[in-house]
Structure formats: structure tokens, C-alpha cells
Amino acid sequence: MIVPISGNVTYSITLDPTVWIFDDRKVLLEEAFNKKQEIQEDDNELERASKRWDREVYQQNIKPPVNASIKKFEREKILANSYVMPLEDFIANAEAKQSAESAILLAGDKEIKISLDALKDSYFLFAVDGKPLKEDGPVHLYFKDGSNREDPIKHISKIVIE
Numbered sequence: 001m002i003v004p005i006s007g008n009v010t011y012s013i014t015l016d017p018t019v020w021i022f023d024d025r026k027v028l029l030e031e032a033f034n035k036k037q038e039i040q041e042d043d044n045e046l047e048r049a050s051k052r053w054d055r056e057v058y059q060q061n062i063k064p065p066v067n068a069s070i071k072k073f074e075r076e077k078i079l080a081n082s083y084v085m086p087l088e089d090f091i092a093n094a095e096a097k098q099s100a101e102s103a104i105l106l107a108g109d110k111e112i113k114i115s116l117d118a119l120k121d122s123y124f125l126f127a128v129d130g131k132p133l134k135e136d137g138p139v140h141l142y143f144k145d146g147s148n149r150e151d152p153i154k155h156i157s158k159i160v161i162e
Contacts, residue, residue, distance in 0.1 A: 001138045003124075007103075007161035010095035017126035017138050020085050024048050029082040032123055033146040079130030084123035084142060091120050094161070102162045105141065108155035116161065118143060125152060 006012040020026055024045075096116060103119045105112045124139040126132065133139065140152040 001132060003139055003156060003158060005090065005094045005159045005161065007159075008097050008100040009161050010097065011093065013090065013094045015090060015124075015139075017085070017124065018132050020126050021083065021130065023085065025089065026083040026085055026126075027123070029084050029125060032084045032142065033144070033149060081130060082125065082128045084125050086144075087122050087124060088120050091116070091161075096161050100161045104160045104162060105153060105156050106158040106160070107153050108157075112153055113162075119159070121145075124156070 001016070001018050003015040003017065004012065005015065100116050102113055102115050105114065121144050123142045123144060125142060126137075126139050136154045137156075139156045140154045141156055142148060142152045
């Protein structure tokens with residue numbers, strides 16, 4: 001259930017989609033292809049940063065620190081939705097080298113070549129109804145423009161940057 005990113009990168013990294021359900025960067029699949037979502041993400045990031053700051057300040061004044069857990073309502077919401085994760089941050093963390101121009105996606109028994117820019121401008125579907133993709137996963141690739149919304153690239157198990 002992991003997806004390594006290797007090849008023409010400074011750092012080979014391994015993605016674990018099973019933990020993304022708790023990541024603040026995840027996007028609801030239904031909202032992923034809306035342009036309005038990008039504006040909301042900026043507002044949401046500022047709001048999340050504010051909440052993190054408040055939580056840190058609050059926890060510093062409590063001895064011992066309190067572990068802020070997911071509320072029951074949030075847990076139920078998470079387990080009822082499908083989510084995608086933007087890939088831009090992961091490609092940035094791997095630090096694709098200047099000469100890198102494309103990526104090969106190992107998808108089942110196929111190798112699919114796409115441009116590095118297209119990869120950066122994509123989402124990985126990692127959860128349907130709050131559950132990992134076991135049968136045709138671990139992830140599916142969707143382009144942010146929605147051009148392959150009806151036919152995503154499935155069974156992705158590795159990314160090799162060229």
C-alpha cells in the first residue's frame with residue numbers, strides 16, 4: 001500500500017496513502033475539480049494555521065499536554081467521504097532535478113509516461129468512503145483539470161521521475 005517516488009530526484013521518498021485520511025491537505029473528491037476549491041484552500045490553510053497556533057499555545061499552558069483527538073462527528077464524516085491528495089508537495093519534497101521532464105507511473109502491468117508538470121498538477125485518489133483502495137489501488141491518478149475524471153489511471157504502485 002505504499003508508493004515510492006524515485007529516479008531523477010534528489011531524495012527518493014515513499015508515500016503511504018493509508019495515513020493521508022488524517023492529513024489536512026486532503027480534498028473531497030466531489031470538490032476536487034471545482035476552481036472555487038483553490039480559493040477555499042487558501043482560506044482553510046490560514047484557518048488551520050490559526051487553529052494549530054491556538055492549540056499549541058493552549059497545550060503549552062497545560063501540564064501534562066492534552067492530545068487533541070478527532071471528534072466523533074469529524075471521524076464519521078471522514079469515514080463517509082472519498083478523498084484525493086494533491087501531488088505537488090510530494091514532488092517538491094522529492095526535489096525533482098532540473099533535468100527531470102517526465103514521470104513513469106507503474107500501474108499494474110503497464111508503464112504510463114506523463115510530463116512532470118502533469119504529475120505535479122494531479123491528485124491521487126486514496127480513499128473511497130473513508131477506506132483505502134485495496135482492489136485497484138493503492139492510488140488512482142486524476143488530472144486537476146478533470147480530463148480523466150471518468151477514466152483515472154489505476155493500480156499505481158510506483159513513480160519514476162525521468
